[in-house]
Amino acid sequence: MTTRSADAGHDPLIESRADMIGVFSGGEKPREDWRIGTEHEKFTYARSDHHAPSYEEKGGIHALLIGMTKFGWEPVYEGSNIIALSGADGGISLEPAGQFELSGAPLDNLHQTCAEAGRHLKQVKEIGDKLGIGFLGLGFWPDKTRAELPIMPKGRYEIMLRHMPRVGSLGLDMMLRTCTIQTNLDYASEADMVKKFRVSLALQPLATALFANSPFTEGKPNGFLSYRSHIWTDTDPHRTGMLPFVYDEGFGYEAYADYMLNVPMYFVFRDGKYIDAAGLSFRDFLDGKLSVLPGETPRLEDWKDHLSTAFPEVRLKSFLEMRGADGGPWNKICALPAFWVGLLYDDQALDAAWDEIKHWTIEDHNRIRAEVPRLGLAAKGPRGRTFQQLGKEILEIAHKGLAARKRLNGAGDDETGFLDPLREIVESGKVPAQRLLDRYHGEWAGDLSKVYDEMSF
Template sequence: MSGAPSSSTEPVTHIHQLIAYIEQGARPKHEWRIGTEHEKFVHRLEDFGPVDYAGERGIGEFLIRMQRFGWEPVHEAGNVIALKRAGGASISLEPGGQIELSGAQLESLHDTCSEVGNHLEQVNEVSRELQVGMLGFGFHPHWRREQIPWMPKQRYDVMGRYMPQVGSMGLDMMLRTCTVQVNLDFSSESDMVRKMRVGMALQPIATALFANSPLCEGKPNGYLSYRSRVWEDTDPDRCGILPFVFESGMGIERYVEYVLDVPMYFVHRDGFYVDCAGESFRDFLAGRLPQLPGEYPTLGDWDLHLSTLFPEVRLKQFLEMRGADGGGWQGLCALPALWTGLLYDSAALSAAEELISDWSGEEVMQLRHEVPRTALRTQFRNTTVREIARDVLAIADEGLANRNRLDKRGRDERRHIERLWQTVDSGVTPAEELLDVFHNRWRGDIEPVYTEFAY
């Protein structure tokens, strides 16, 4: 989004340099952009199994063939591990072979939705050639963890070793989850704090609206957003709701202090990832990192460390909204529309602030814990998440109307949240729609998911 990882090799020795790096992401309102990311699972058509990296029909070959559309390859140890092109968009490879589009910085939701559509057209062309298909769910509805091949990226080796030391579901997060998220800008530290508080408080509402992972290994798992449940037991040091966001004194320095206390994964040197799992960035800042004694971090190291934290809202040189399950095409446009409507219009942001003004960090954490199981039916104080979601959508609707960004047919951006209005009006989440089909029409057979829900 607002800034690429720094390539500076100048040593960083003081916390003020780390704070300044994030501050540099601030943009005036007329430069605010929308960056949408989404992931999808890849399967073989003949037996619905996961796709390995190697081979004539593998993920590596998929990335090679995608280059015909103007993508440039990124290599690691001789393997194509990502694609990039002018404008800032990239295609990256998640641990279990999930394909992620990290979209360009775009001015309107019409632009980002067009980008998603063009991407899926390209993906489908290559998929037909390789006889593979793609699904979008928060958690894979069928595969066992041990079935899934690891992709050849060094950073995943480090993370795969470390995850089981800090939580029981970190490997599931890496191999069996998919998300859709949006990256948004801020104009100042105070604007960032306002947006982060609203974003953090309302992430459970987004989780409920986009709940889409009720199946695991071919049967119901007891949750509507199992992906959200998985994140609860991935790594408590770097995941979840951050209660300090709601406290007085919240700002960039407070967030940086939090980041400094989150254990590291690695640093990148000369094309290789150095395993520093569990070490302290504070020690690195003082030149005391055991793996690189006497060496100080660069801003590139800081940017990399920032990217290894996974709270429900992540601050870098922009804000990432991270609470939603992956899903179908409409959801890929609706998620950025929801947050753009809430956070990019001043009246809407003020209304959202008023809605959550007396919510405590502890209440938001409890809501975050309950929503994965009951989604829109979750009780909150004397109401339900469904009713809160109705209020949230009304605010977002107004915000999108106020932006007045029209497409070629004269429609404003509100059309991109119509799917969410349907969800709230019916009270039925995508997860519950899937469960109904699974139990009634499919009679407990999981295989139709690969045809009826494929992109």
């Protein structure tokens, strides 16, 4: 999630609707400037007994952050607490229960993305080895209750933790017990954004299936392949979901701004602190009628903060965020951006992907979104094809899109090899969660502690 440590200097007041729309149009870039941003989270645990370390304890999350400064990462403070790091490879931040996240730098190609992920892995493992901390690649804590998890000292999380139970039954699980991999991608124009949004929103459940990796809750199978994905269905209906208006004629920046103005607020950041505005209206804020800041109107950073508090399957800021995948092992980190770059960054691939989904109805989108967390690749699309069959076709399109990019590494390899883990999944029909369930019911004999050996980095 977005990290703020101080008020932005010279942050202009929002004077018109055009200022808000400008955040979206300001993201437009020519093709040669399109970049790939990859975010990945992992669970931290003490190797001695698998507990989730607190911020304050000896050898805990604070010590982990301090240790990472050895590699040139600069501390980011909220009050007196280090709550994030910044550096050449982007930023490191903490999710609410200490999930450790790298928000990578915007990079030109997937070879760079994978090298970045490799550097991060090497660094966290070196510091983790010294502190006795391990890192687990799953989409949901397999064995922890909410009560067993610590809370990181970030002001926005205090507000969200209070608000979540008011609007859904699973929001606290989303905050405390999930991990994801995300990819952030650029667009050239409003029309390009719209097409990419529509294609990626429709195919987000396919990414969910391919990366499904959260079949356990509190030590036992939970009946889902991606429980992390299911959690979003009862987190907060005002700020999650498939956004059917994206497929309306005339959809664009204006319509997304209207959606965000209807999303209730969480907070306002002032003087280094988060002010609780949970459930209040950004429209009232624009009119100077926000009850917690009477007479004050928002600045541009307030709008950008607000954009970060909606959690649909695809999110628009000054780029598009792909949000459907569970956290997972290291090779899946490179596979997710490969999937989306192959589909969205080549015109022929984007057209081919659009042809696959352009006839889907809103009812199709909603049904598929509801079924995939349980069924994975066995879910069926509108014409009766399984997602395994659809996945083979979509991966072939992504392969052609990556090949057309002709981004080569020093050995002369293009980017298509990063799709290999996903090809193996669609060929077998087994998503990662199903392989874990096979081990749980087989060689592990119901001993879920074995997952730490299997899924640690």
